Amino acid sequence: MTHNSTHRVGLLGWPVEHSVSPAMHNAAFDALGLPWRYTLLPTPPGRIETALTNLKAQGYRGANVTVPHKQAVLPHLDAISDAARAIGAVNTIVVQEDRLIGHNTDGDGFLAALLESGFAPHGRRALVLGAGGAARAIVYALAQSGCVIAIHNRTVGRAVQLAHDMQDATAGAPVTWVPVSTALAGLDLAQFDLLVNATPVGTWPRSDASPWPETLPMPPHWTVFDLVYNPADTRLLAQARAAGATAVGGLGMLVYQGVLAFERWTGHAPPIEIMRAAAREALKR
Numbered sequence: 001m002t003h004n005s006t007h008r009v010g011l012l013g014w015p016v017e018h019s020v021s022p023a024m025h026n027a028a029f030d031a032l033g034l035p036w037r038y039t040l041l042p043t044p045p046g047r048i049e050t051a052l053t054n055l056k057a058q059g060y061r062g063a064n065v066t067v068p069h070k071q072a073v074l075p076h077l078d079a080i081s082d083a084a085r086a087i088g089a090v091n092t093i094v095v096q097e098d099r100l101i102g103h104n105t106d107g108d109g110f111l112a113a114l115l116e117s118g119f120a121p122h123g124r125r126a127l128v129l130g131a132g133g134a135a136r137a138i139v140y141a142l143a144q145s146g147c148v149i150a151i152h153n154r155t156v157g158r159a160v161q162l163a164h165d166m167q168d169a170t171a172g173a174p175v176t177w178v179p180v181s182t183a184l185a186g187l188d189l190a191q192f193d194l195l196v197n198a199t200p201v202g203t204w205p206r207s208d209a210s211p212w213p214e215t216l217p218m219p220p221h222w223t224v225f226d227l228v229y230n231p232a233d234t235r236l237l238a239q240a241r242a243a244g245a246t247a248v249g250g251l252g253m254l255v256y257q258g259v260l261a262f263e264r265w266t267g268h269a270p271p272i273e274i275m276r277a278a279a280r281e282a283l284k285r
Contacts, residue, residue: 007034008058009063010041010064013043013066013069014043014069021038024279027277045068045069048069052093055093062095063093065093070089070091070132071090073090073102077093077100079101081104083107087107087136087137089136090102092105103261110256113248113250114248117248119193119194119248122147123147124194126147126148126149126193127150128149129197129198131161132198136166140166143170147194149173151175152178184212190219192222194223195218195224195245196225196227200228203230209235210235212239218243220243222246224237224239226247227253229253237249251276258275259275
């Protein structure tokens with residue numbers, strides 16, 4: 001492939017060197033014989049506007065957006081999908097005729113992975129840790145699926161804001177927040193069915209960390225979904241298994257949100273299992 005014939009997409013975030021998205025997407029491009037390439041686009045905080053300008057100037061066809069830019073990109077896009085606007089965060093950008101169109105595939109990717117694990121959220125109760133861009137997508141997706149949600153975040157104000165935003169976006173879905181940031185131990189944990197870690201705690205290189213207190217038992221009937229995918233087996237997942245709970249890692253969500261982004265960029269349905277295998281292999285390195 002020559003430079004002129006190759007369509008490029010990339011990952012905007014900071015840091016991004018741990019990402020397996022290039023391996024995952026490039027394996028799918030190769031499998032379909034598409035002249036596309038996915039690259040890393042490390043973008044420090046405060047540089048997202050410049051990075052987006054460069055995206056268009058350098059002929060990129062789109063990008064994924066990760067921490068810490070999922071909300072920061074919003075003012076700099078030309079259009080935003082209804083779902084991304086409701087969520088208040090963007091993880092996928094499509095460049096169309098020199099316009100930057102923002103989408104969010106995180107929520108649908110999460111739901112696909114959650115259902116694949118055997119957990120149906122309708123009528124269930126979820127405790128979501130975090131209130132950032134990923135958490136916004138998760139809470140929106142769960143609320144749309146008929147799940148009752150409580151948000152716990154170390155900054156209570158952000159949890160309150162997220163709950164209010166999601167109530168507004170979903171016409172009053174049952175979304176609340178844990179009122180005190182240290183109140184996990186005081187919650188009636190048995191009322192919940194699902195725990196979702198939507199924080200970066202436990203991500204490489206601090207993979208020995210967990211957002212769940214070591215001294216706080218988990219109910220064995222829980223499904224514990226950790227959005228962290230690197231490492232594949234996090235401290236939180238080990239805690240869940242030790243408690244007898246069902247442990248679900250973040251690789252499935254990574255793959256399914258990537259599938260949806262791939263379709264938006266190329267118009268082609270990618271080979272899901274090839275993407276999953278490539279991501280798993282990249283995680284071993």
